[in-house]
Amino acid sequence: MKASASPAQPIDAANGKRALDALRTALGKDWVFAAGDQALDAYRDDYALAPHGDTRPWAAVAPGNLKQIQKVLEIARRYKLALWPLSTGRNLGYGGAAARQAGALMLDLKRMKRIIEVNERAAYAVVEPGVSYLDLAARLRKLGGRLWVDSTGSPWGGPLGNFLERGVGYTPYGQHSDTQCGLQVVLADGTVVDTASGIKARTDNLYRYSHGAWVDGLFNQSNFGIVTRIGVQLMPAPAGYRPYLVTVDAEENLQALLDALRPLSLEGLLPGRPTLMTLPRAAAYGATRAQYQTGAGPLRAQAHSRLMAEQARGYWNLYGAFYGAEALLDVHVRELQNALRAVPGARLHFADTRADDAAFKCRAALMGGAPSMDEYKTLDWVGAGAHLDFTAVLPFDGDVAQSASEAARELCHAHGFDDCAEFQLEPRALRLEIRLIFEREVVAQQRAAHAAVSALAARFVSLGHGSPRAHLAFMDDTAASYRWSDDALAHASAAIKDVLDAQGVLAPGKSALWPGRHSGRRK
């Protein structure tokens, strides 16, 4: 796969100066950051991937409100600038706060961090782009903790950015596309759209539809507008909560495990987003690979055996939770126990026996509505670590998952990485997230991670599995894998882009959506 960064539309010095002057007039000089300003260092991929190349921005602005965003848009249209909006910029495994290509004007929305509303009665909040999950959780804690926030494993990111990047959490409210309730969007021409209600009805943020086409999905993983506000449904704290772990020793019993779980999943008896981790992925929460093996190359069988024995894990480790009154929890547990009888070597564990399991603690917190940063501890696996993720979606089918898992492990090992993968269980599908953990200062490892993701992407396309999200460096190639019917999907997206952003100022190349003025890059 080729390196994919290239310069954005250049701006000459005279127009550049005029544009900066206009931006300073509109926002105040404190909130415009130009060449030479230390602030621009922030807009990079902190887990730099060597082959991805230079993505340095031309300048950055930090508007404080909607009106200022509209002014920035006006200036961007006038000077044909490439605006790259970002909220908290913490999506570190997929490019962080960097733009798709060098020369962009970063539209940094972190100053907009108001929690506009928390409605405890109807259980929702309305927040701006700069609000993190930690901010929201702190507010809910102050209010008495009657509502839970569904956080990702990276809670310094926020609900708005996470929704836009099709992120997920781990409670029953973990499908963030399903729990957003209303967007405020600024279109490229400055028009403000409120998707939940055009008339400011009393059901704003309670009922996500207005009348006619439902357009919220258009702004998800796209560059059709700038989302400046989001409604987020919050989960009422349940009467009870019981996290669990299922371990299965033999790698080849993945198929049996998933086939046993599928009926429960379809019936809604596996609430939330149970996560099935490989041994290295689960072990990395509380150990380093140096404890089990020195030298390069993936963990050997002997190290696996030691890890399983010392940490009481299987090769497969499923973290999930049940919610509700005690009697209901008992019923759920019985159903799960019954299903697991068909799985050789499956064991069910609860909190009382997992006090030393760092992965259990982290997952129990996340599944229990408490943001946890412990996911980052997995990076200690290699010392000063970073990660690059590849995600694929598969049918919820044991046979398919077994093959996909074997392909992933083979490619990870071939590139020198451990098999740090997890399946996130949805009712009918599996999201397979493969994490390449590497030493972030070691360029050879950066390159190896990049090569591994390229190989994974190619293999999974050949197996017929799509990828629902991609690092900046892989967006074009990922989009190119969805080529059915002479690229009909890409053509439809391009047509929408041309209508909503005729001058192509918004995030050129985001998710491979190139505006008309970059027509050469369209597929």
Place this chain on the structure above:
Amino acid sequence: MVSRRSFIKSSMVAGLAPGLLHAQTADRHNDATVLVVDGDCADTRHFTRQCRLHRLEINDSIELVETLAQGGQARLFGLTRDSSYFIVASMSALHGYRLTYHGVHDFRDGQCRHQLRGEPDAMNALVANLPPAGALWTCALAEALPRLGNTQKAALIDTQCQAASATARRGHLVSWCVERV
């Protein structure tokens, strides 16, 4: 209201780019110094026991955010795993803290390699004490870190000692100090 200055600092994922900064207004009083506790390793627990200071638990992210937002702490320091340092450095940057000292303690093949970056005199003093301390290097560190001076200029010093350490097999720890600028 967020100032331009704090906004710029907040944008940095500080943990990944340990550039040292002169801390102009840091209060040296111990009440304003907070030890960030990462209790998952024997060496970090040992280090914690040596430091009689107000403590902040790394595992409670919300408490960390709230403590930082309340202000009042001039400096935070710790001996932690790299990920804990990364989290604290980045979160504290949101509230105007900058890195003024950074040390890497790398265990490989029976040796512990210390790479220290900070104020030259303090680093020289620390280096003089670390190797002789051997397995008790965390004690030397615990004694030195709360007394670090301001970083007018930074020196990078590389030294190593025998790694007769409880966490020798873990591979990698970092010590660090962030101060409100």
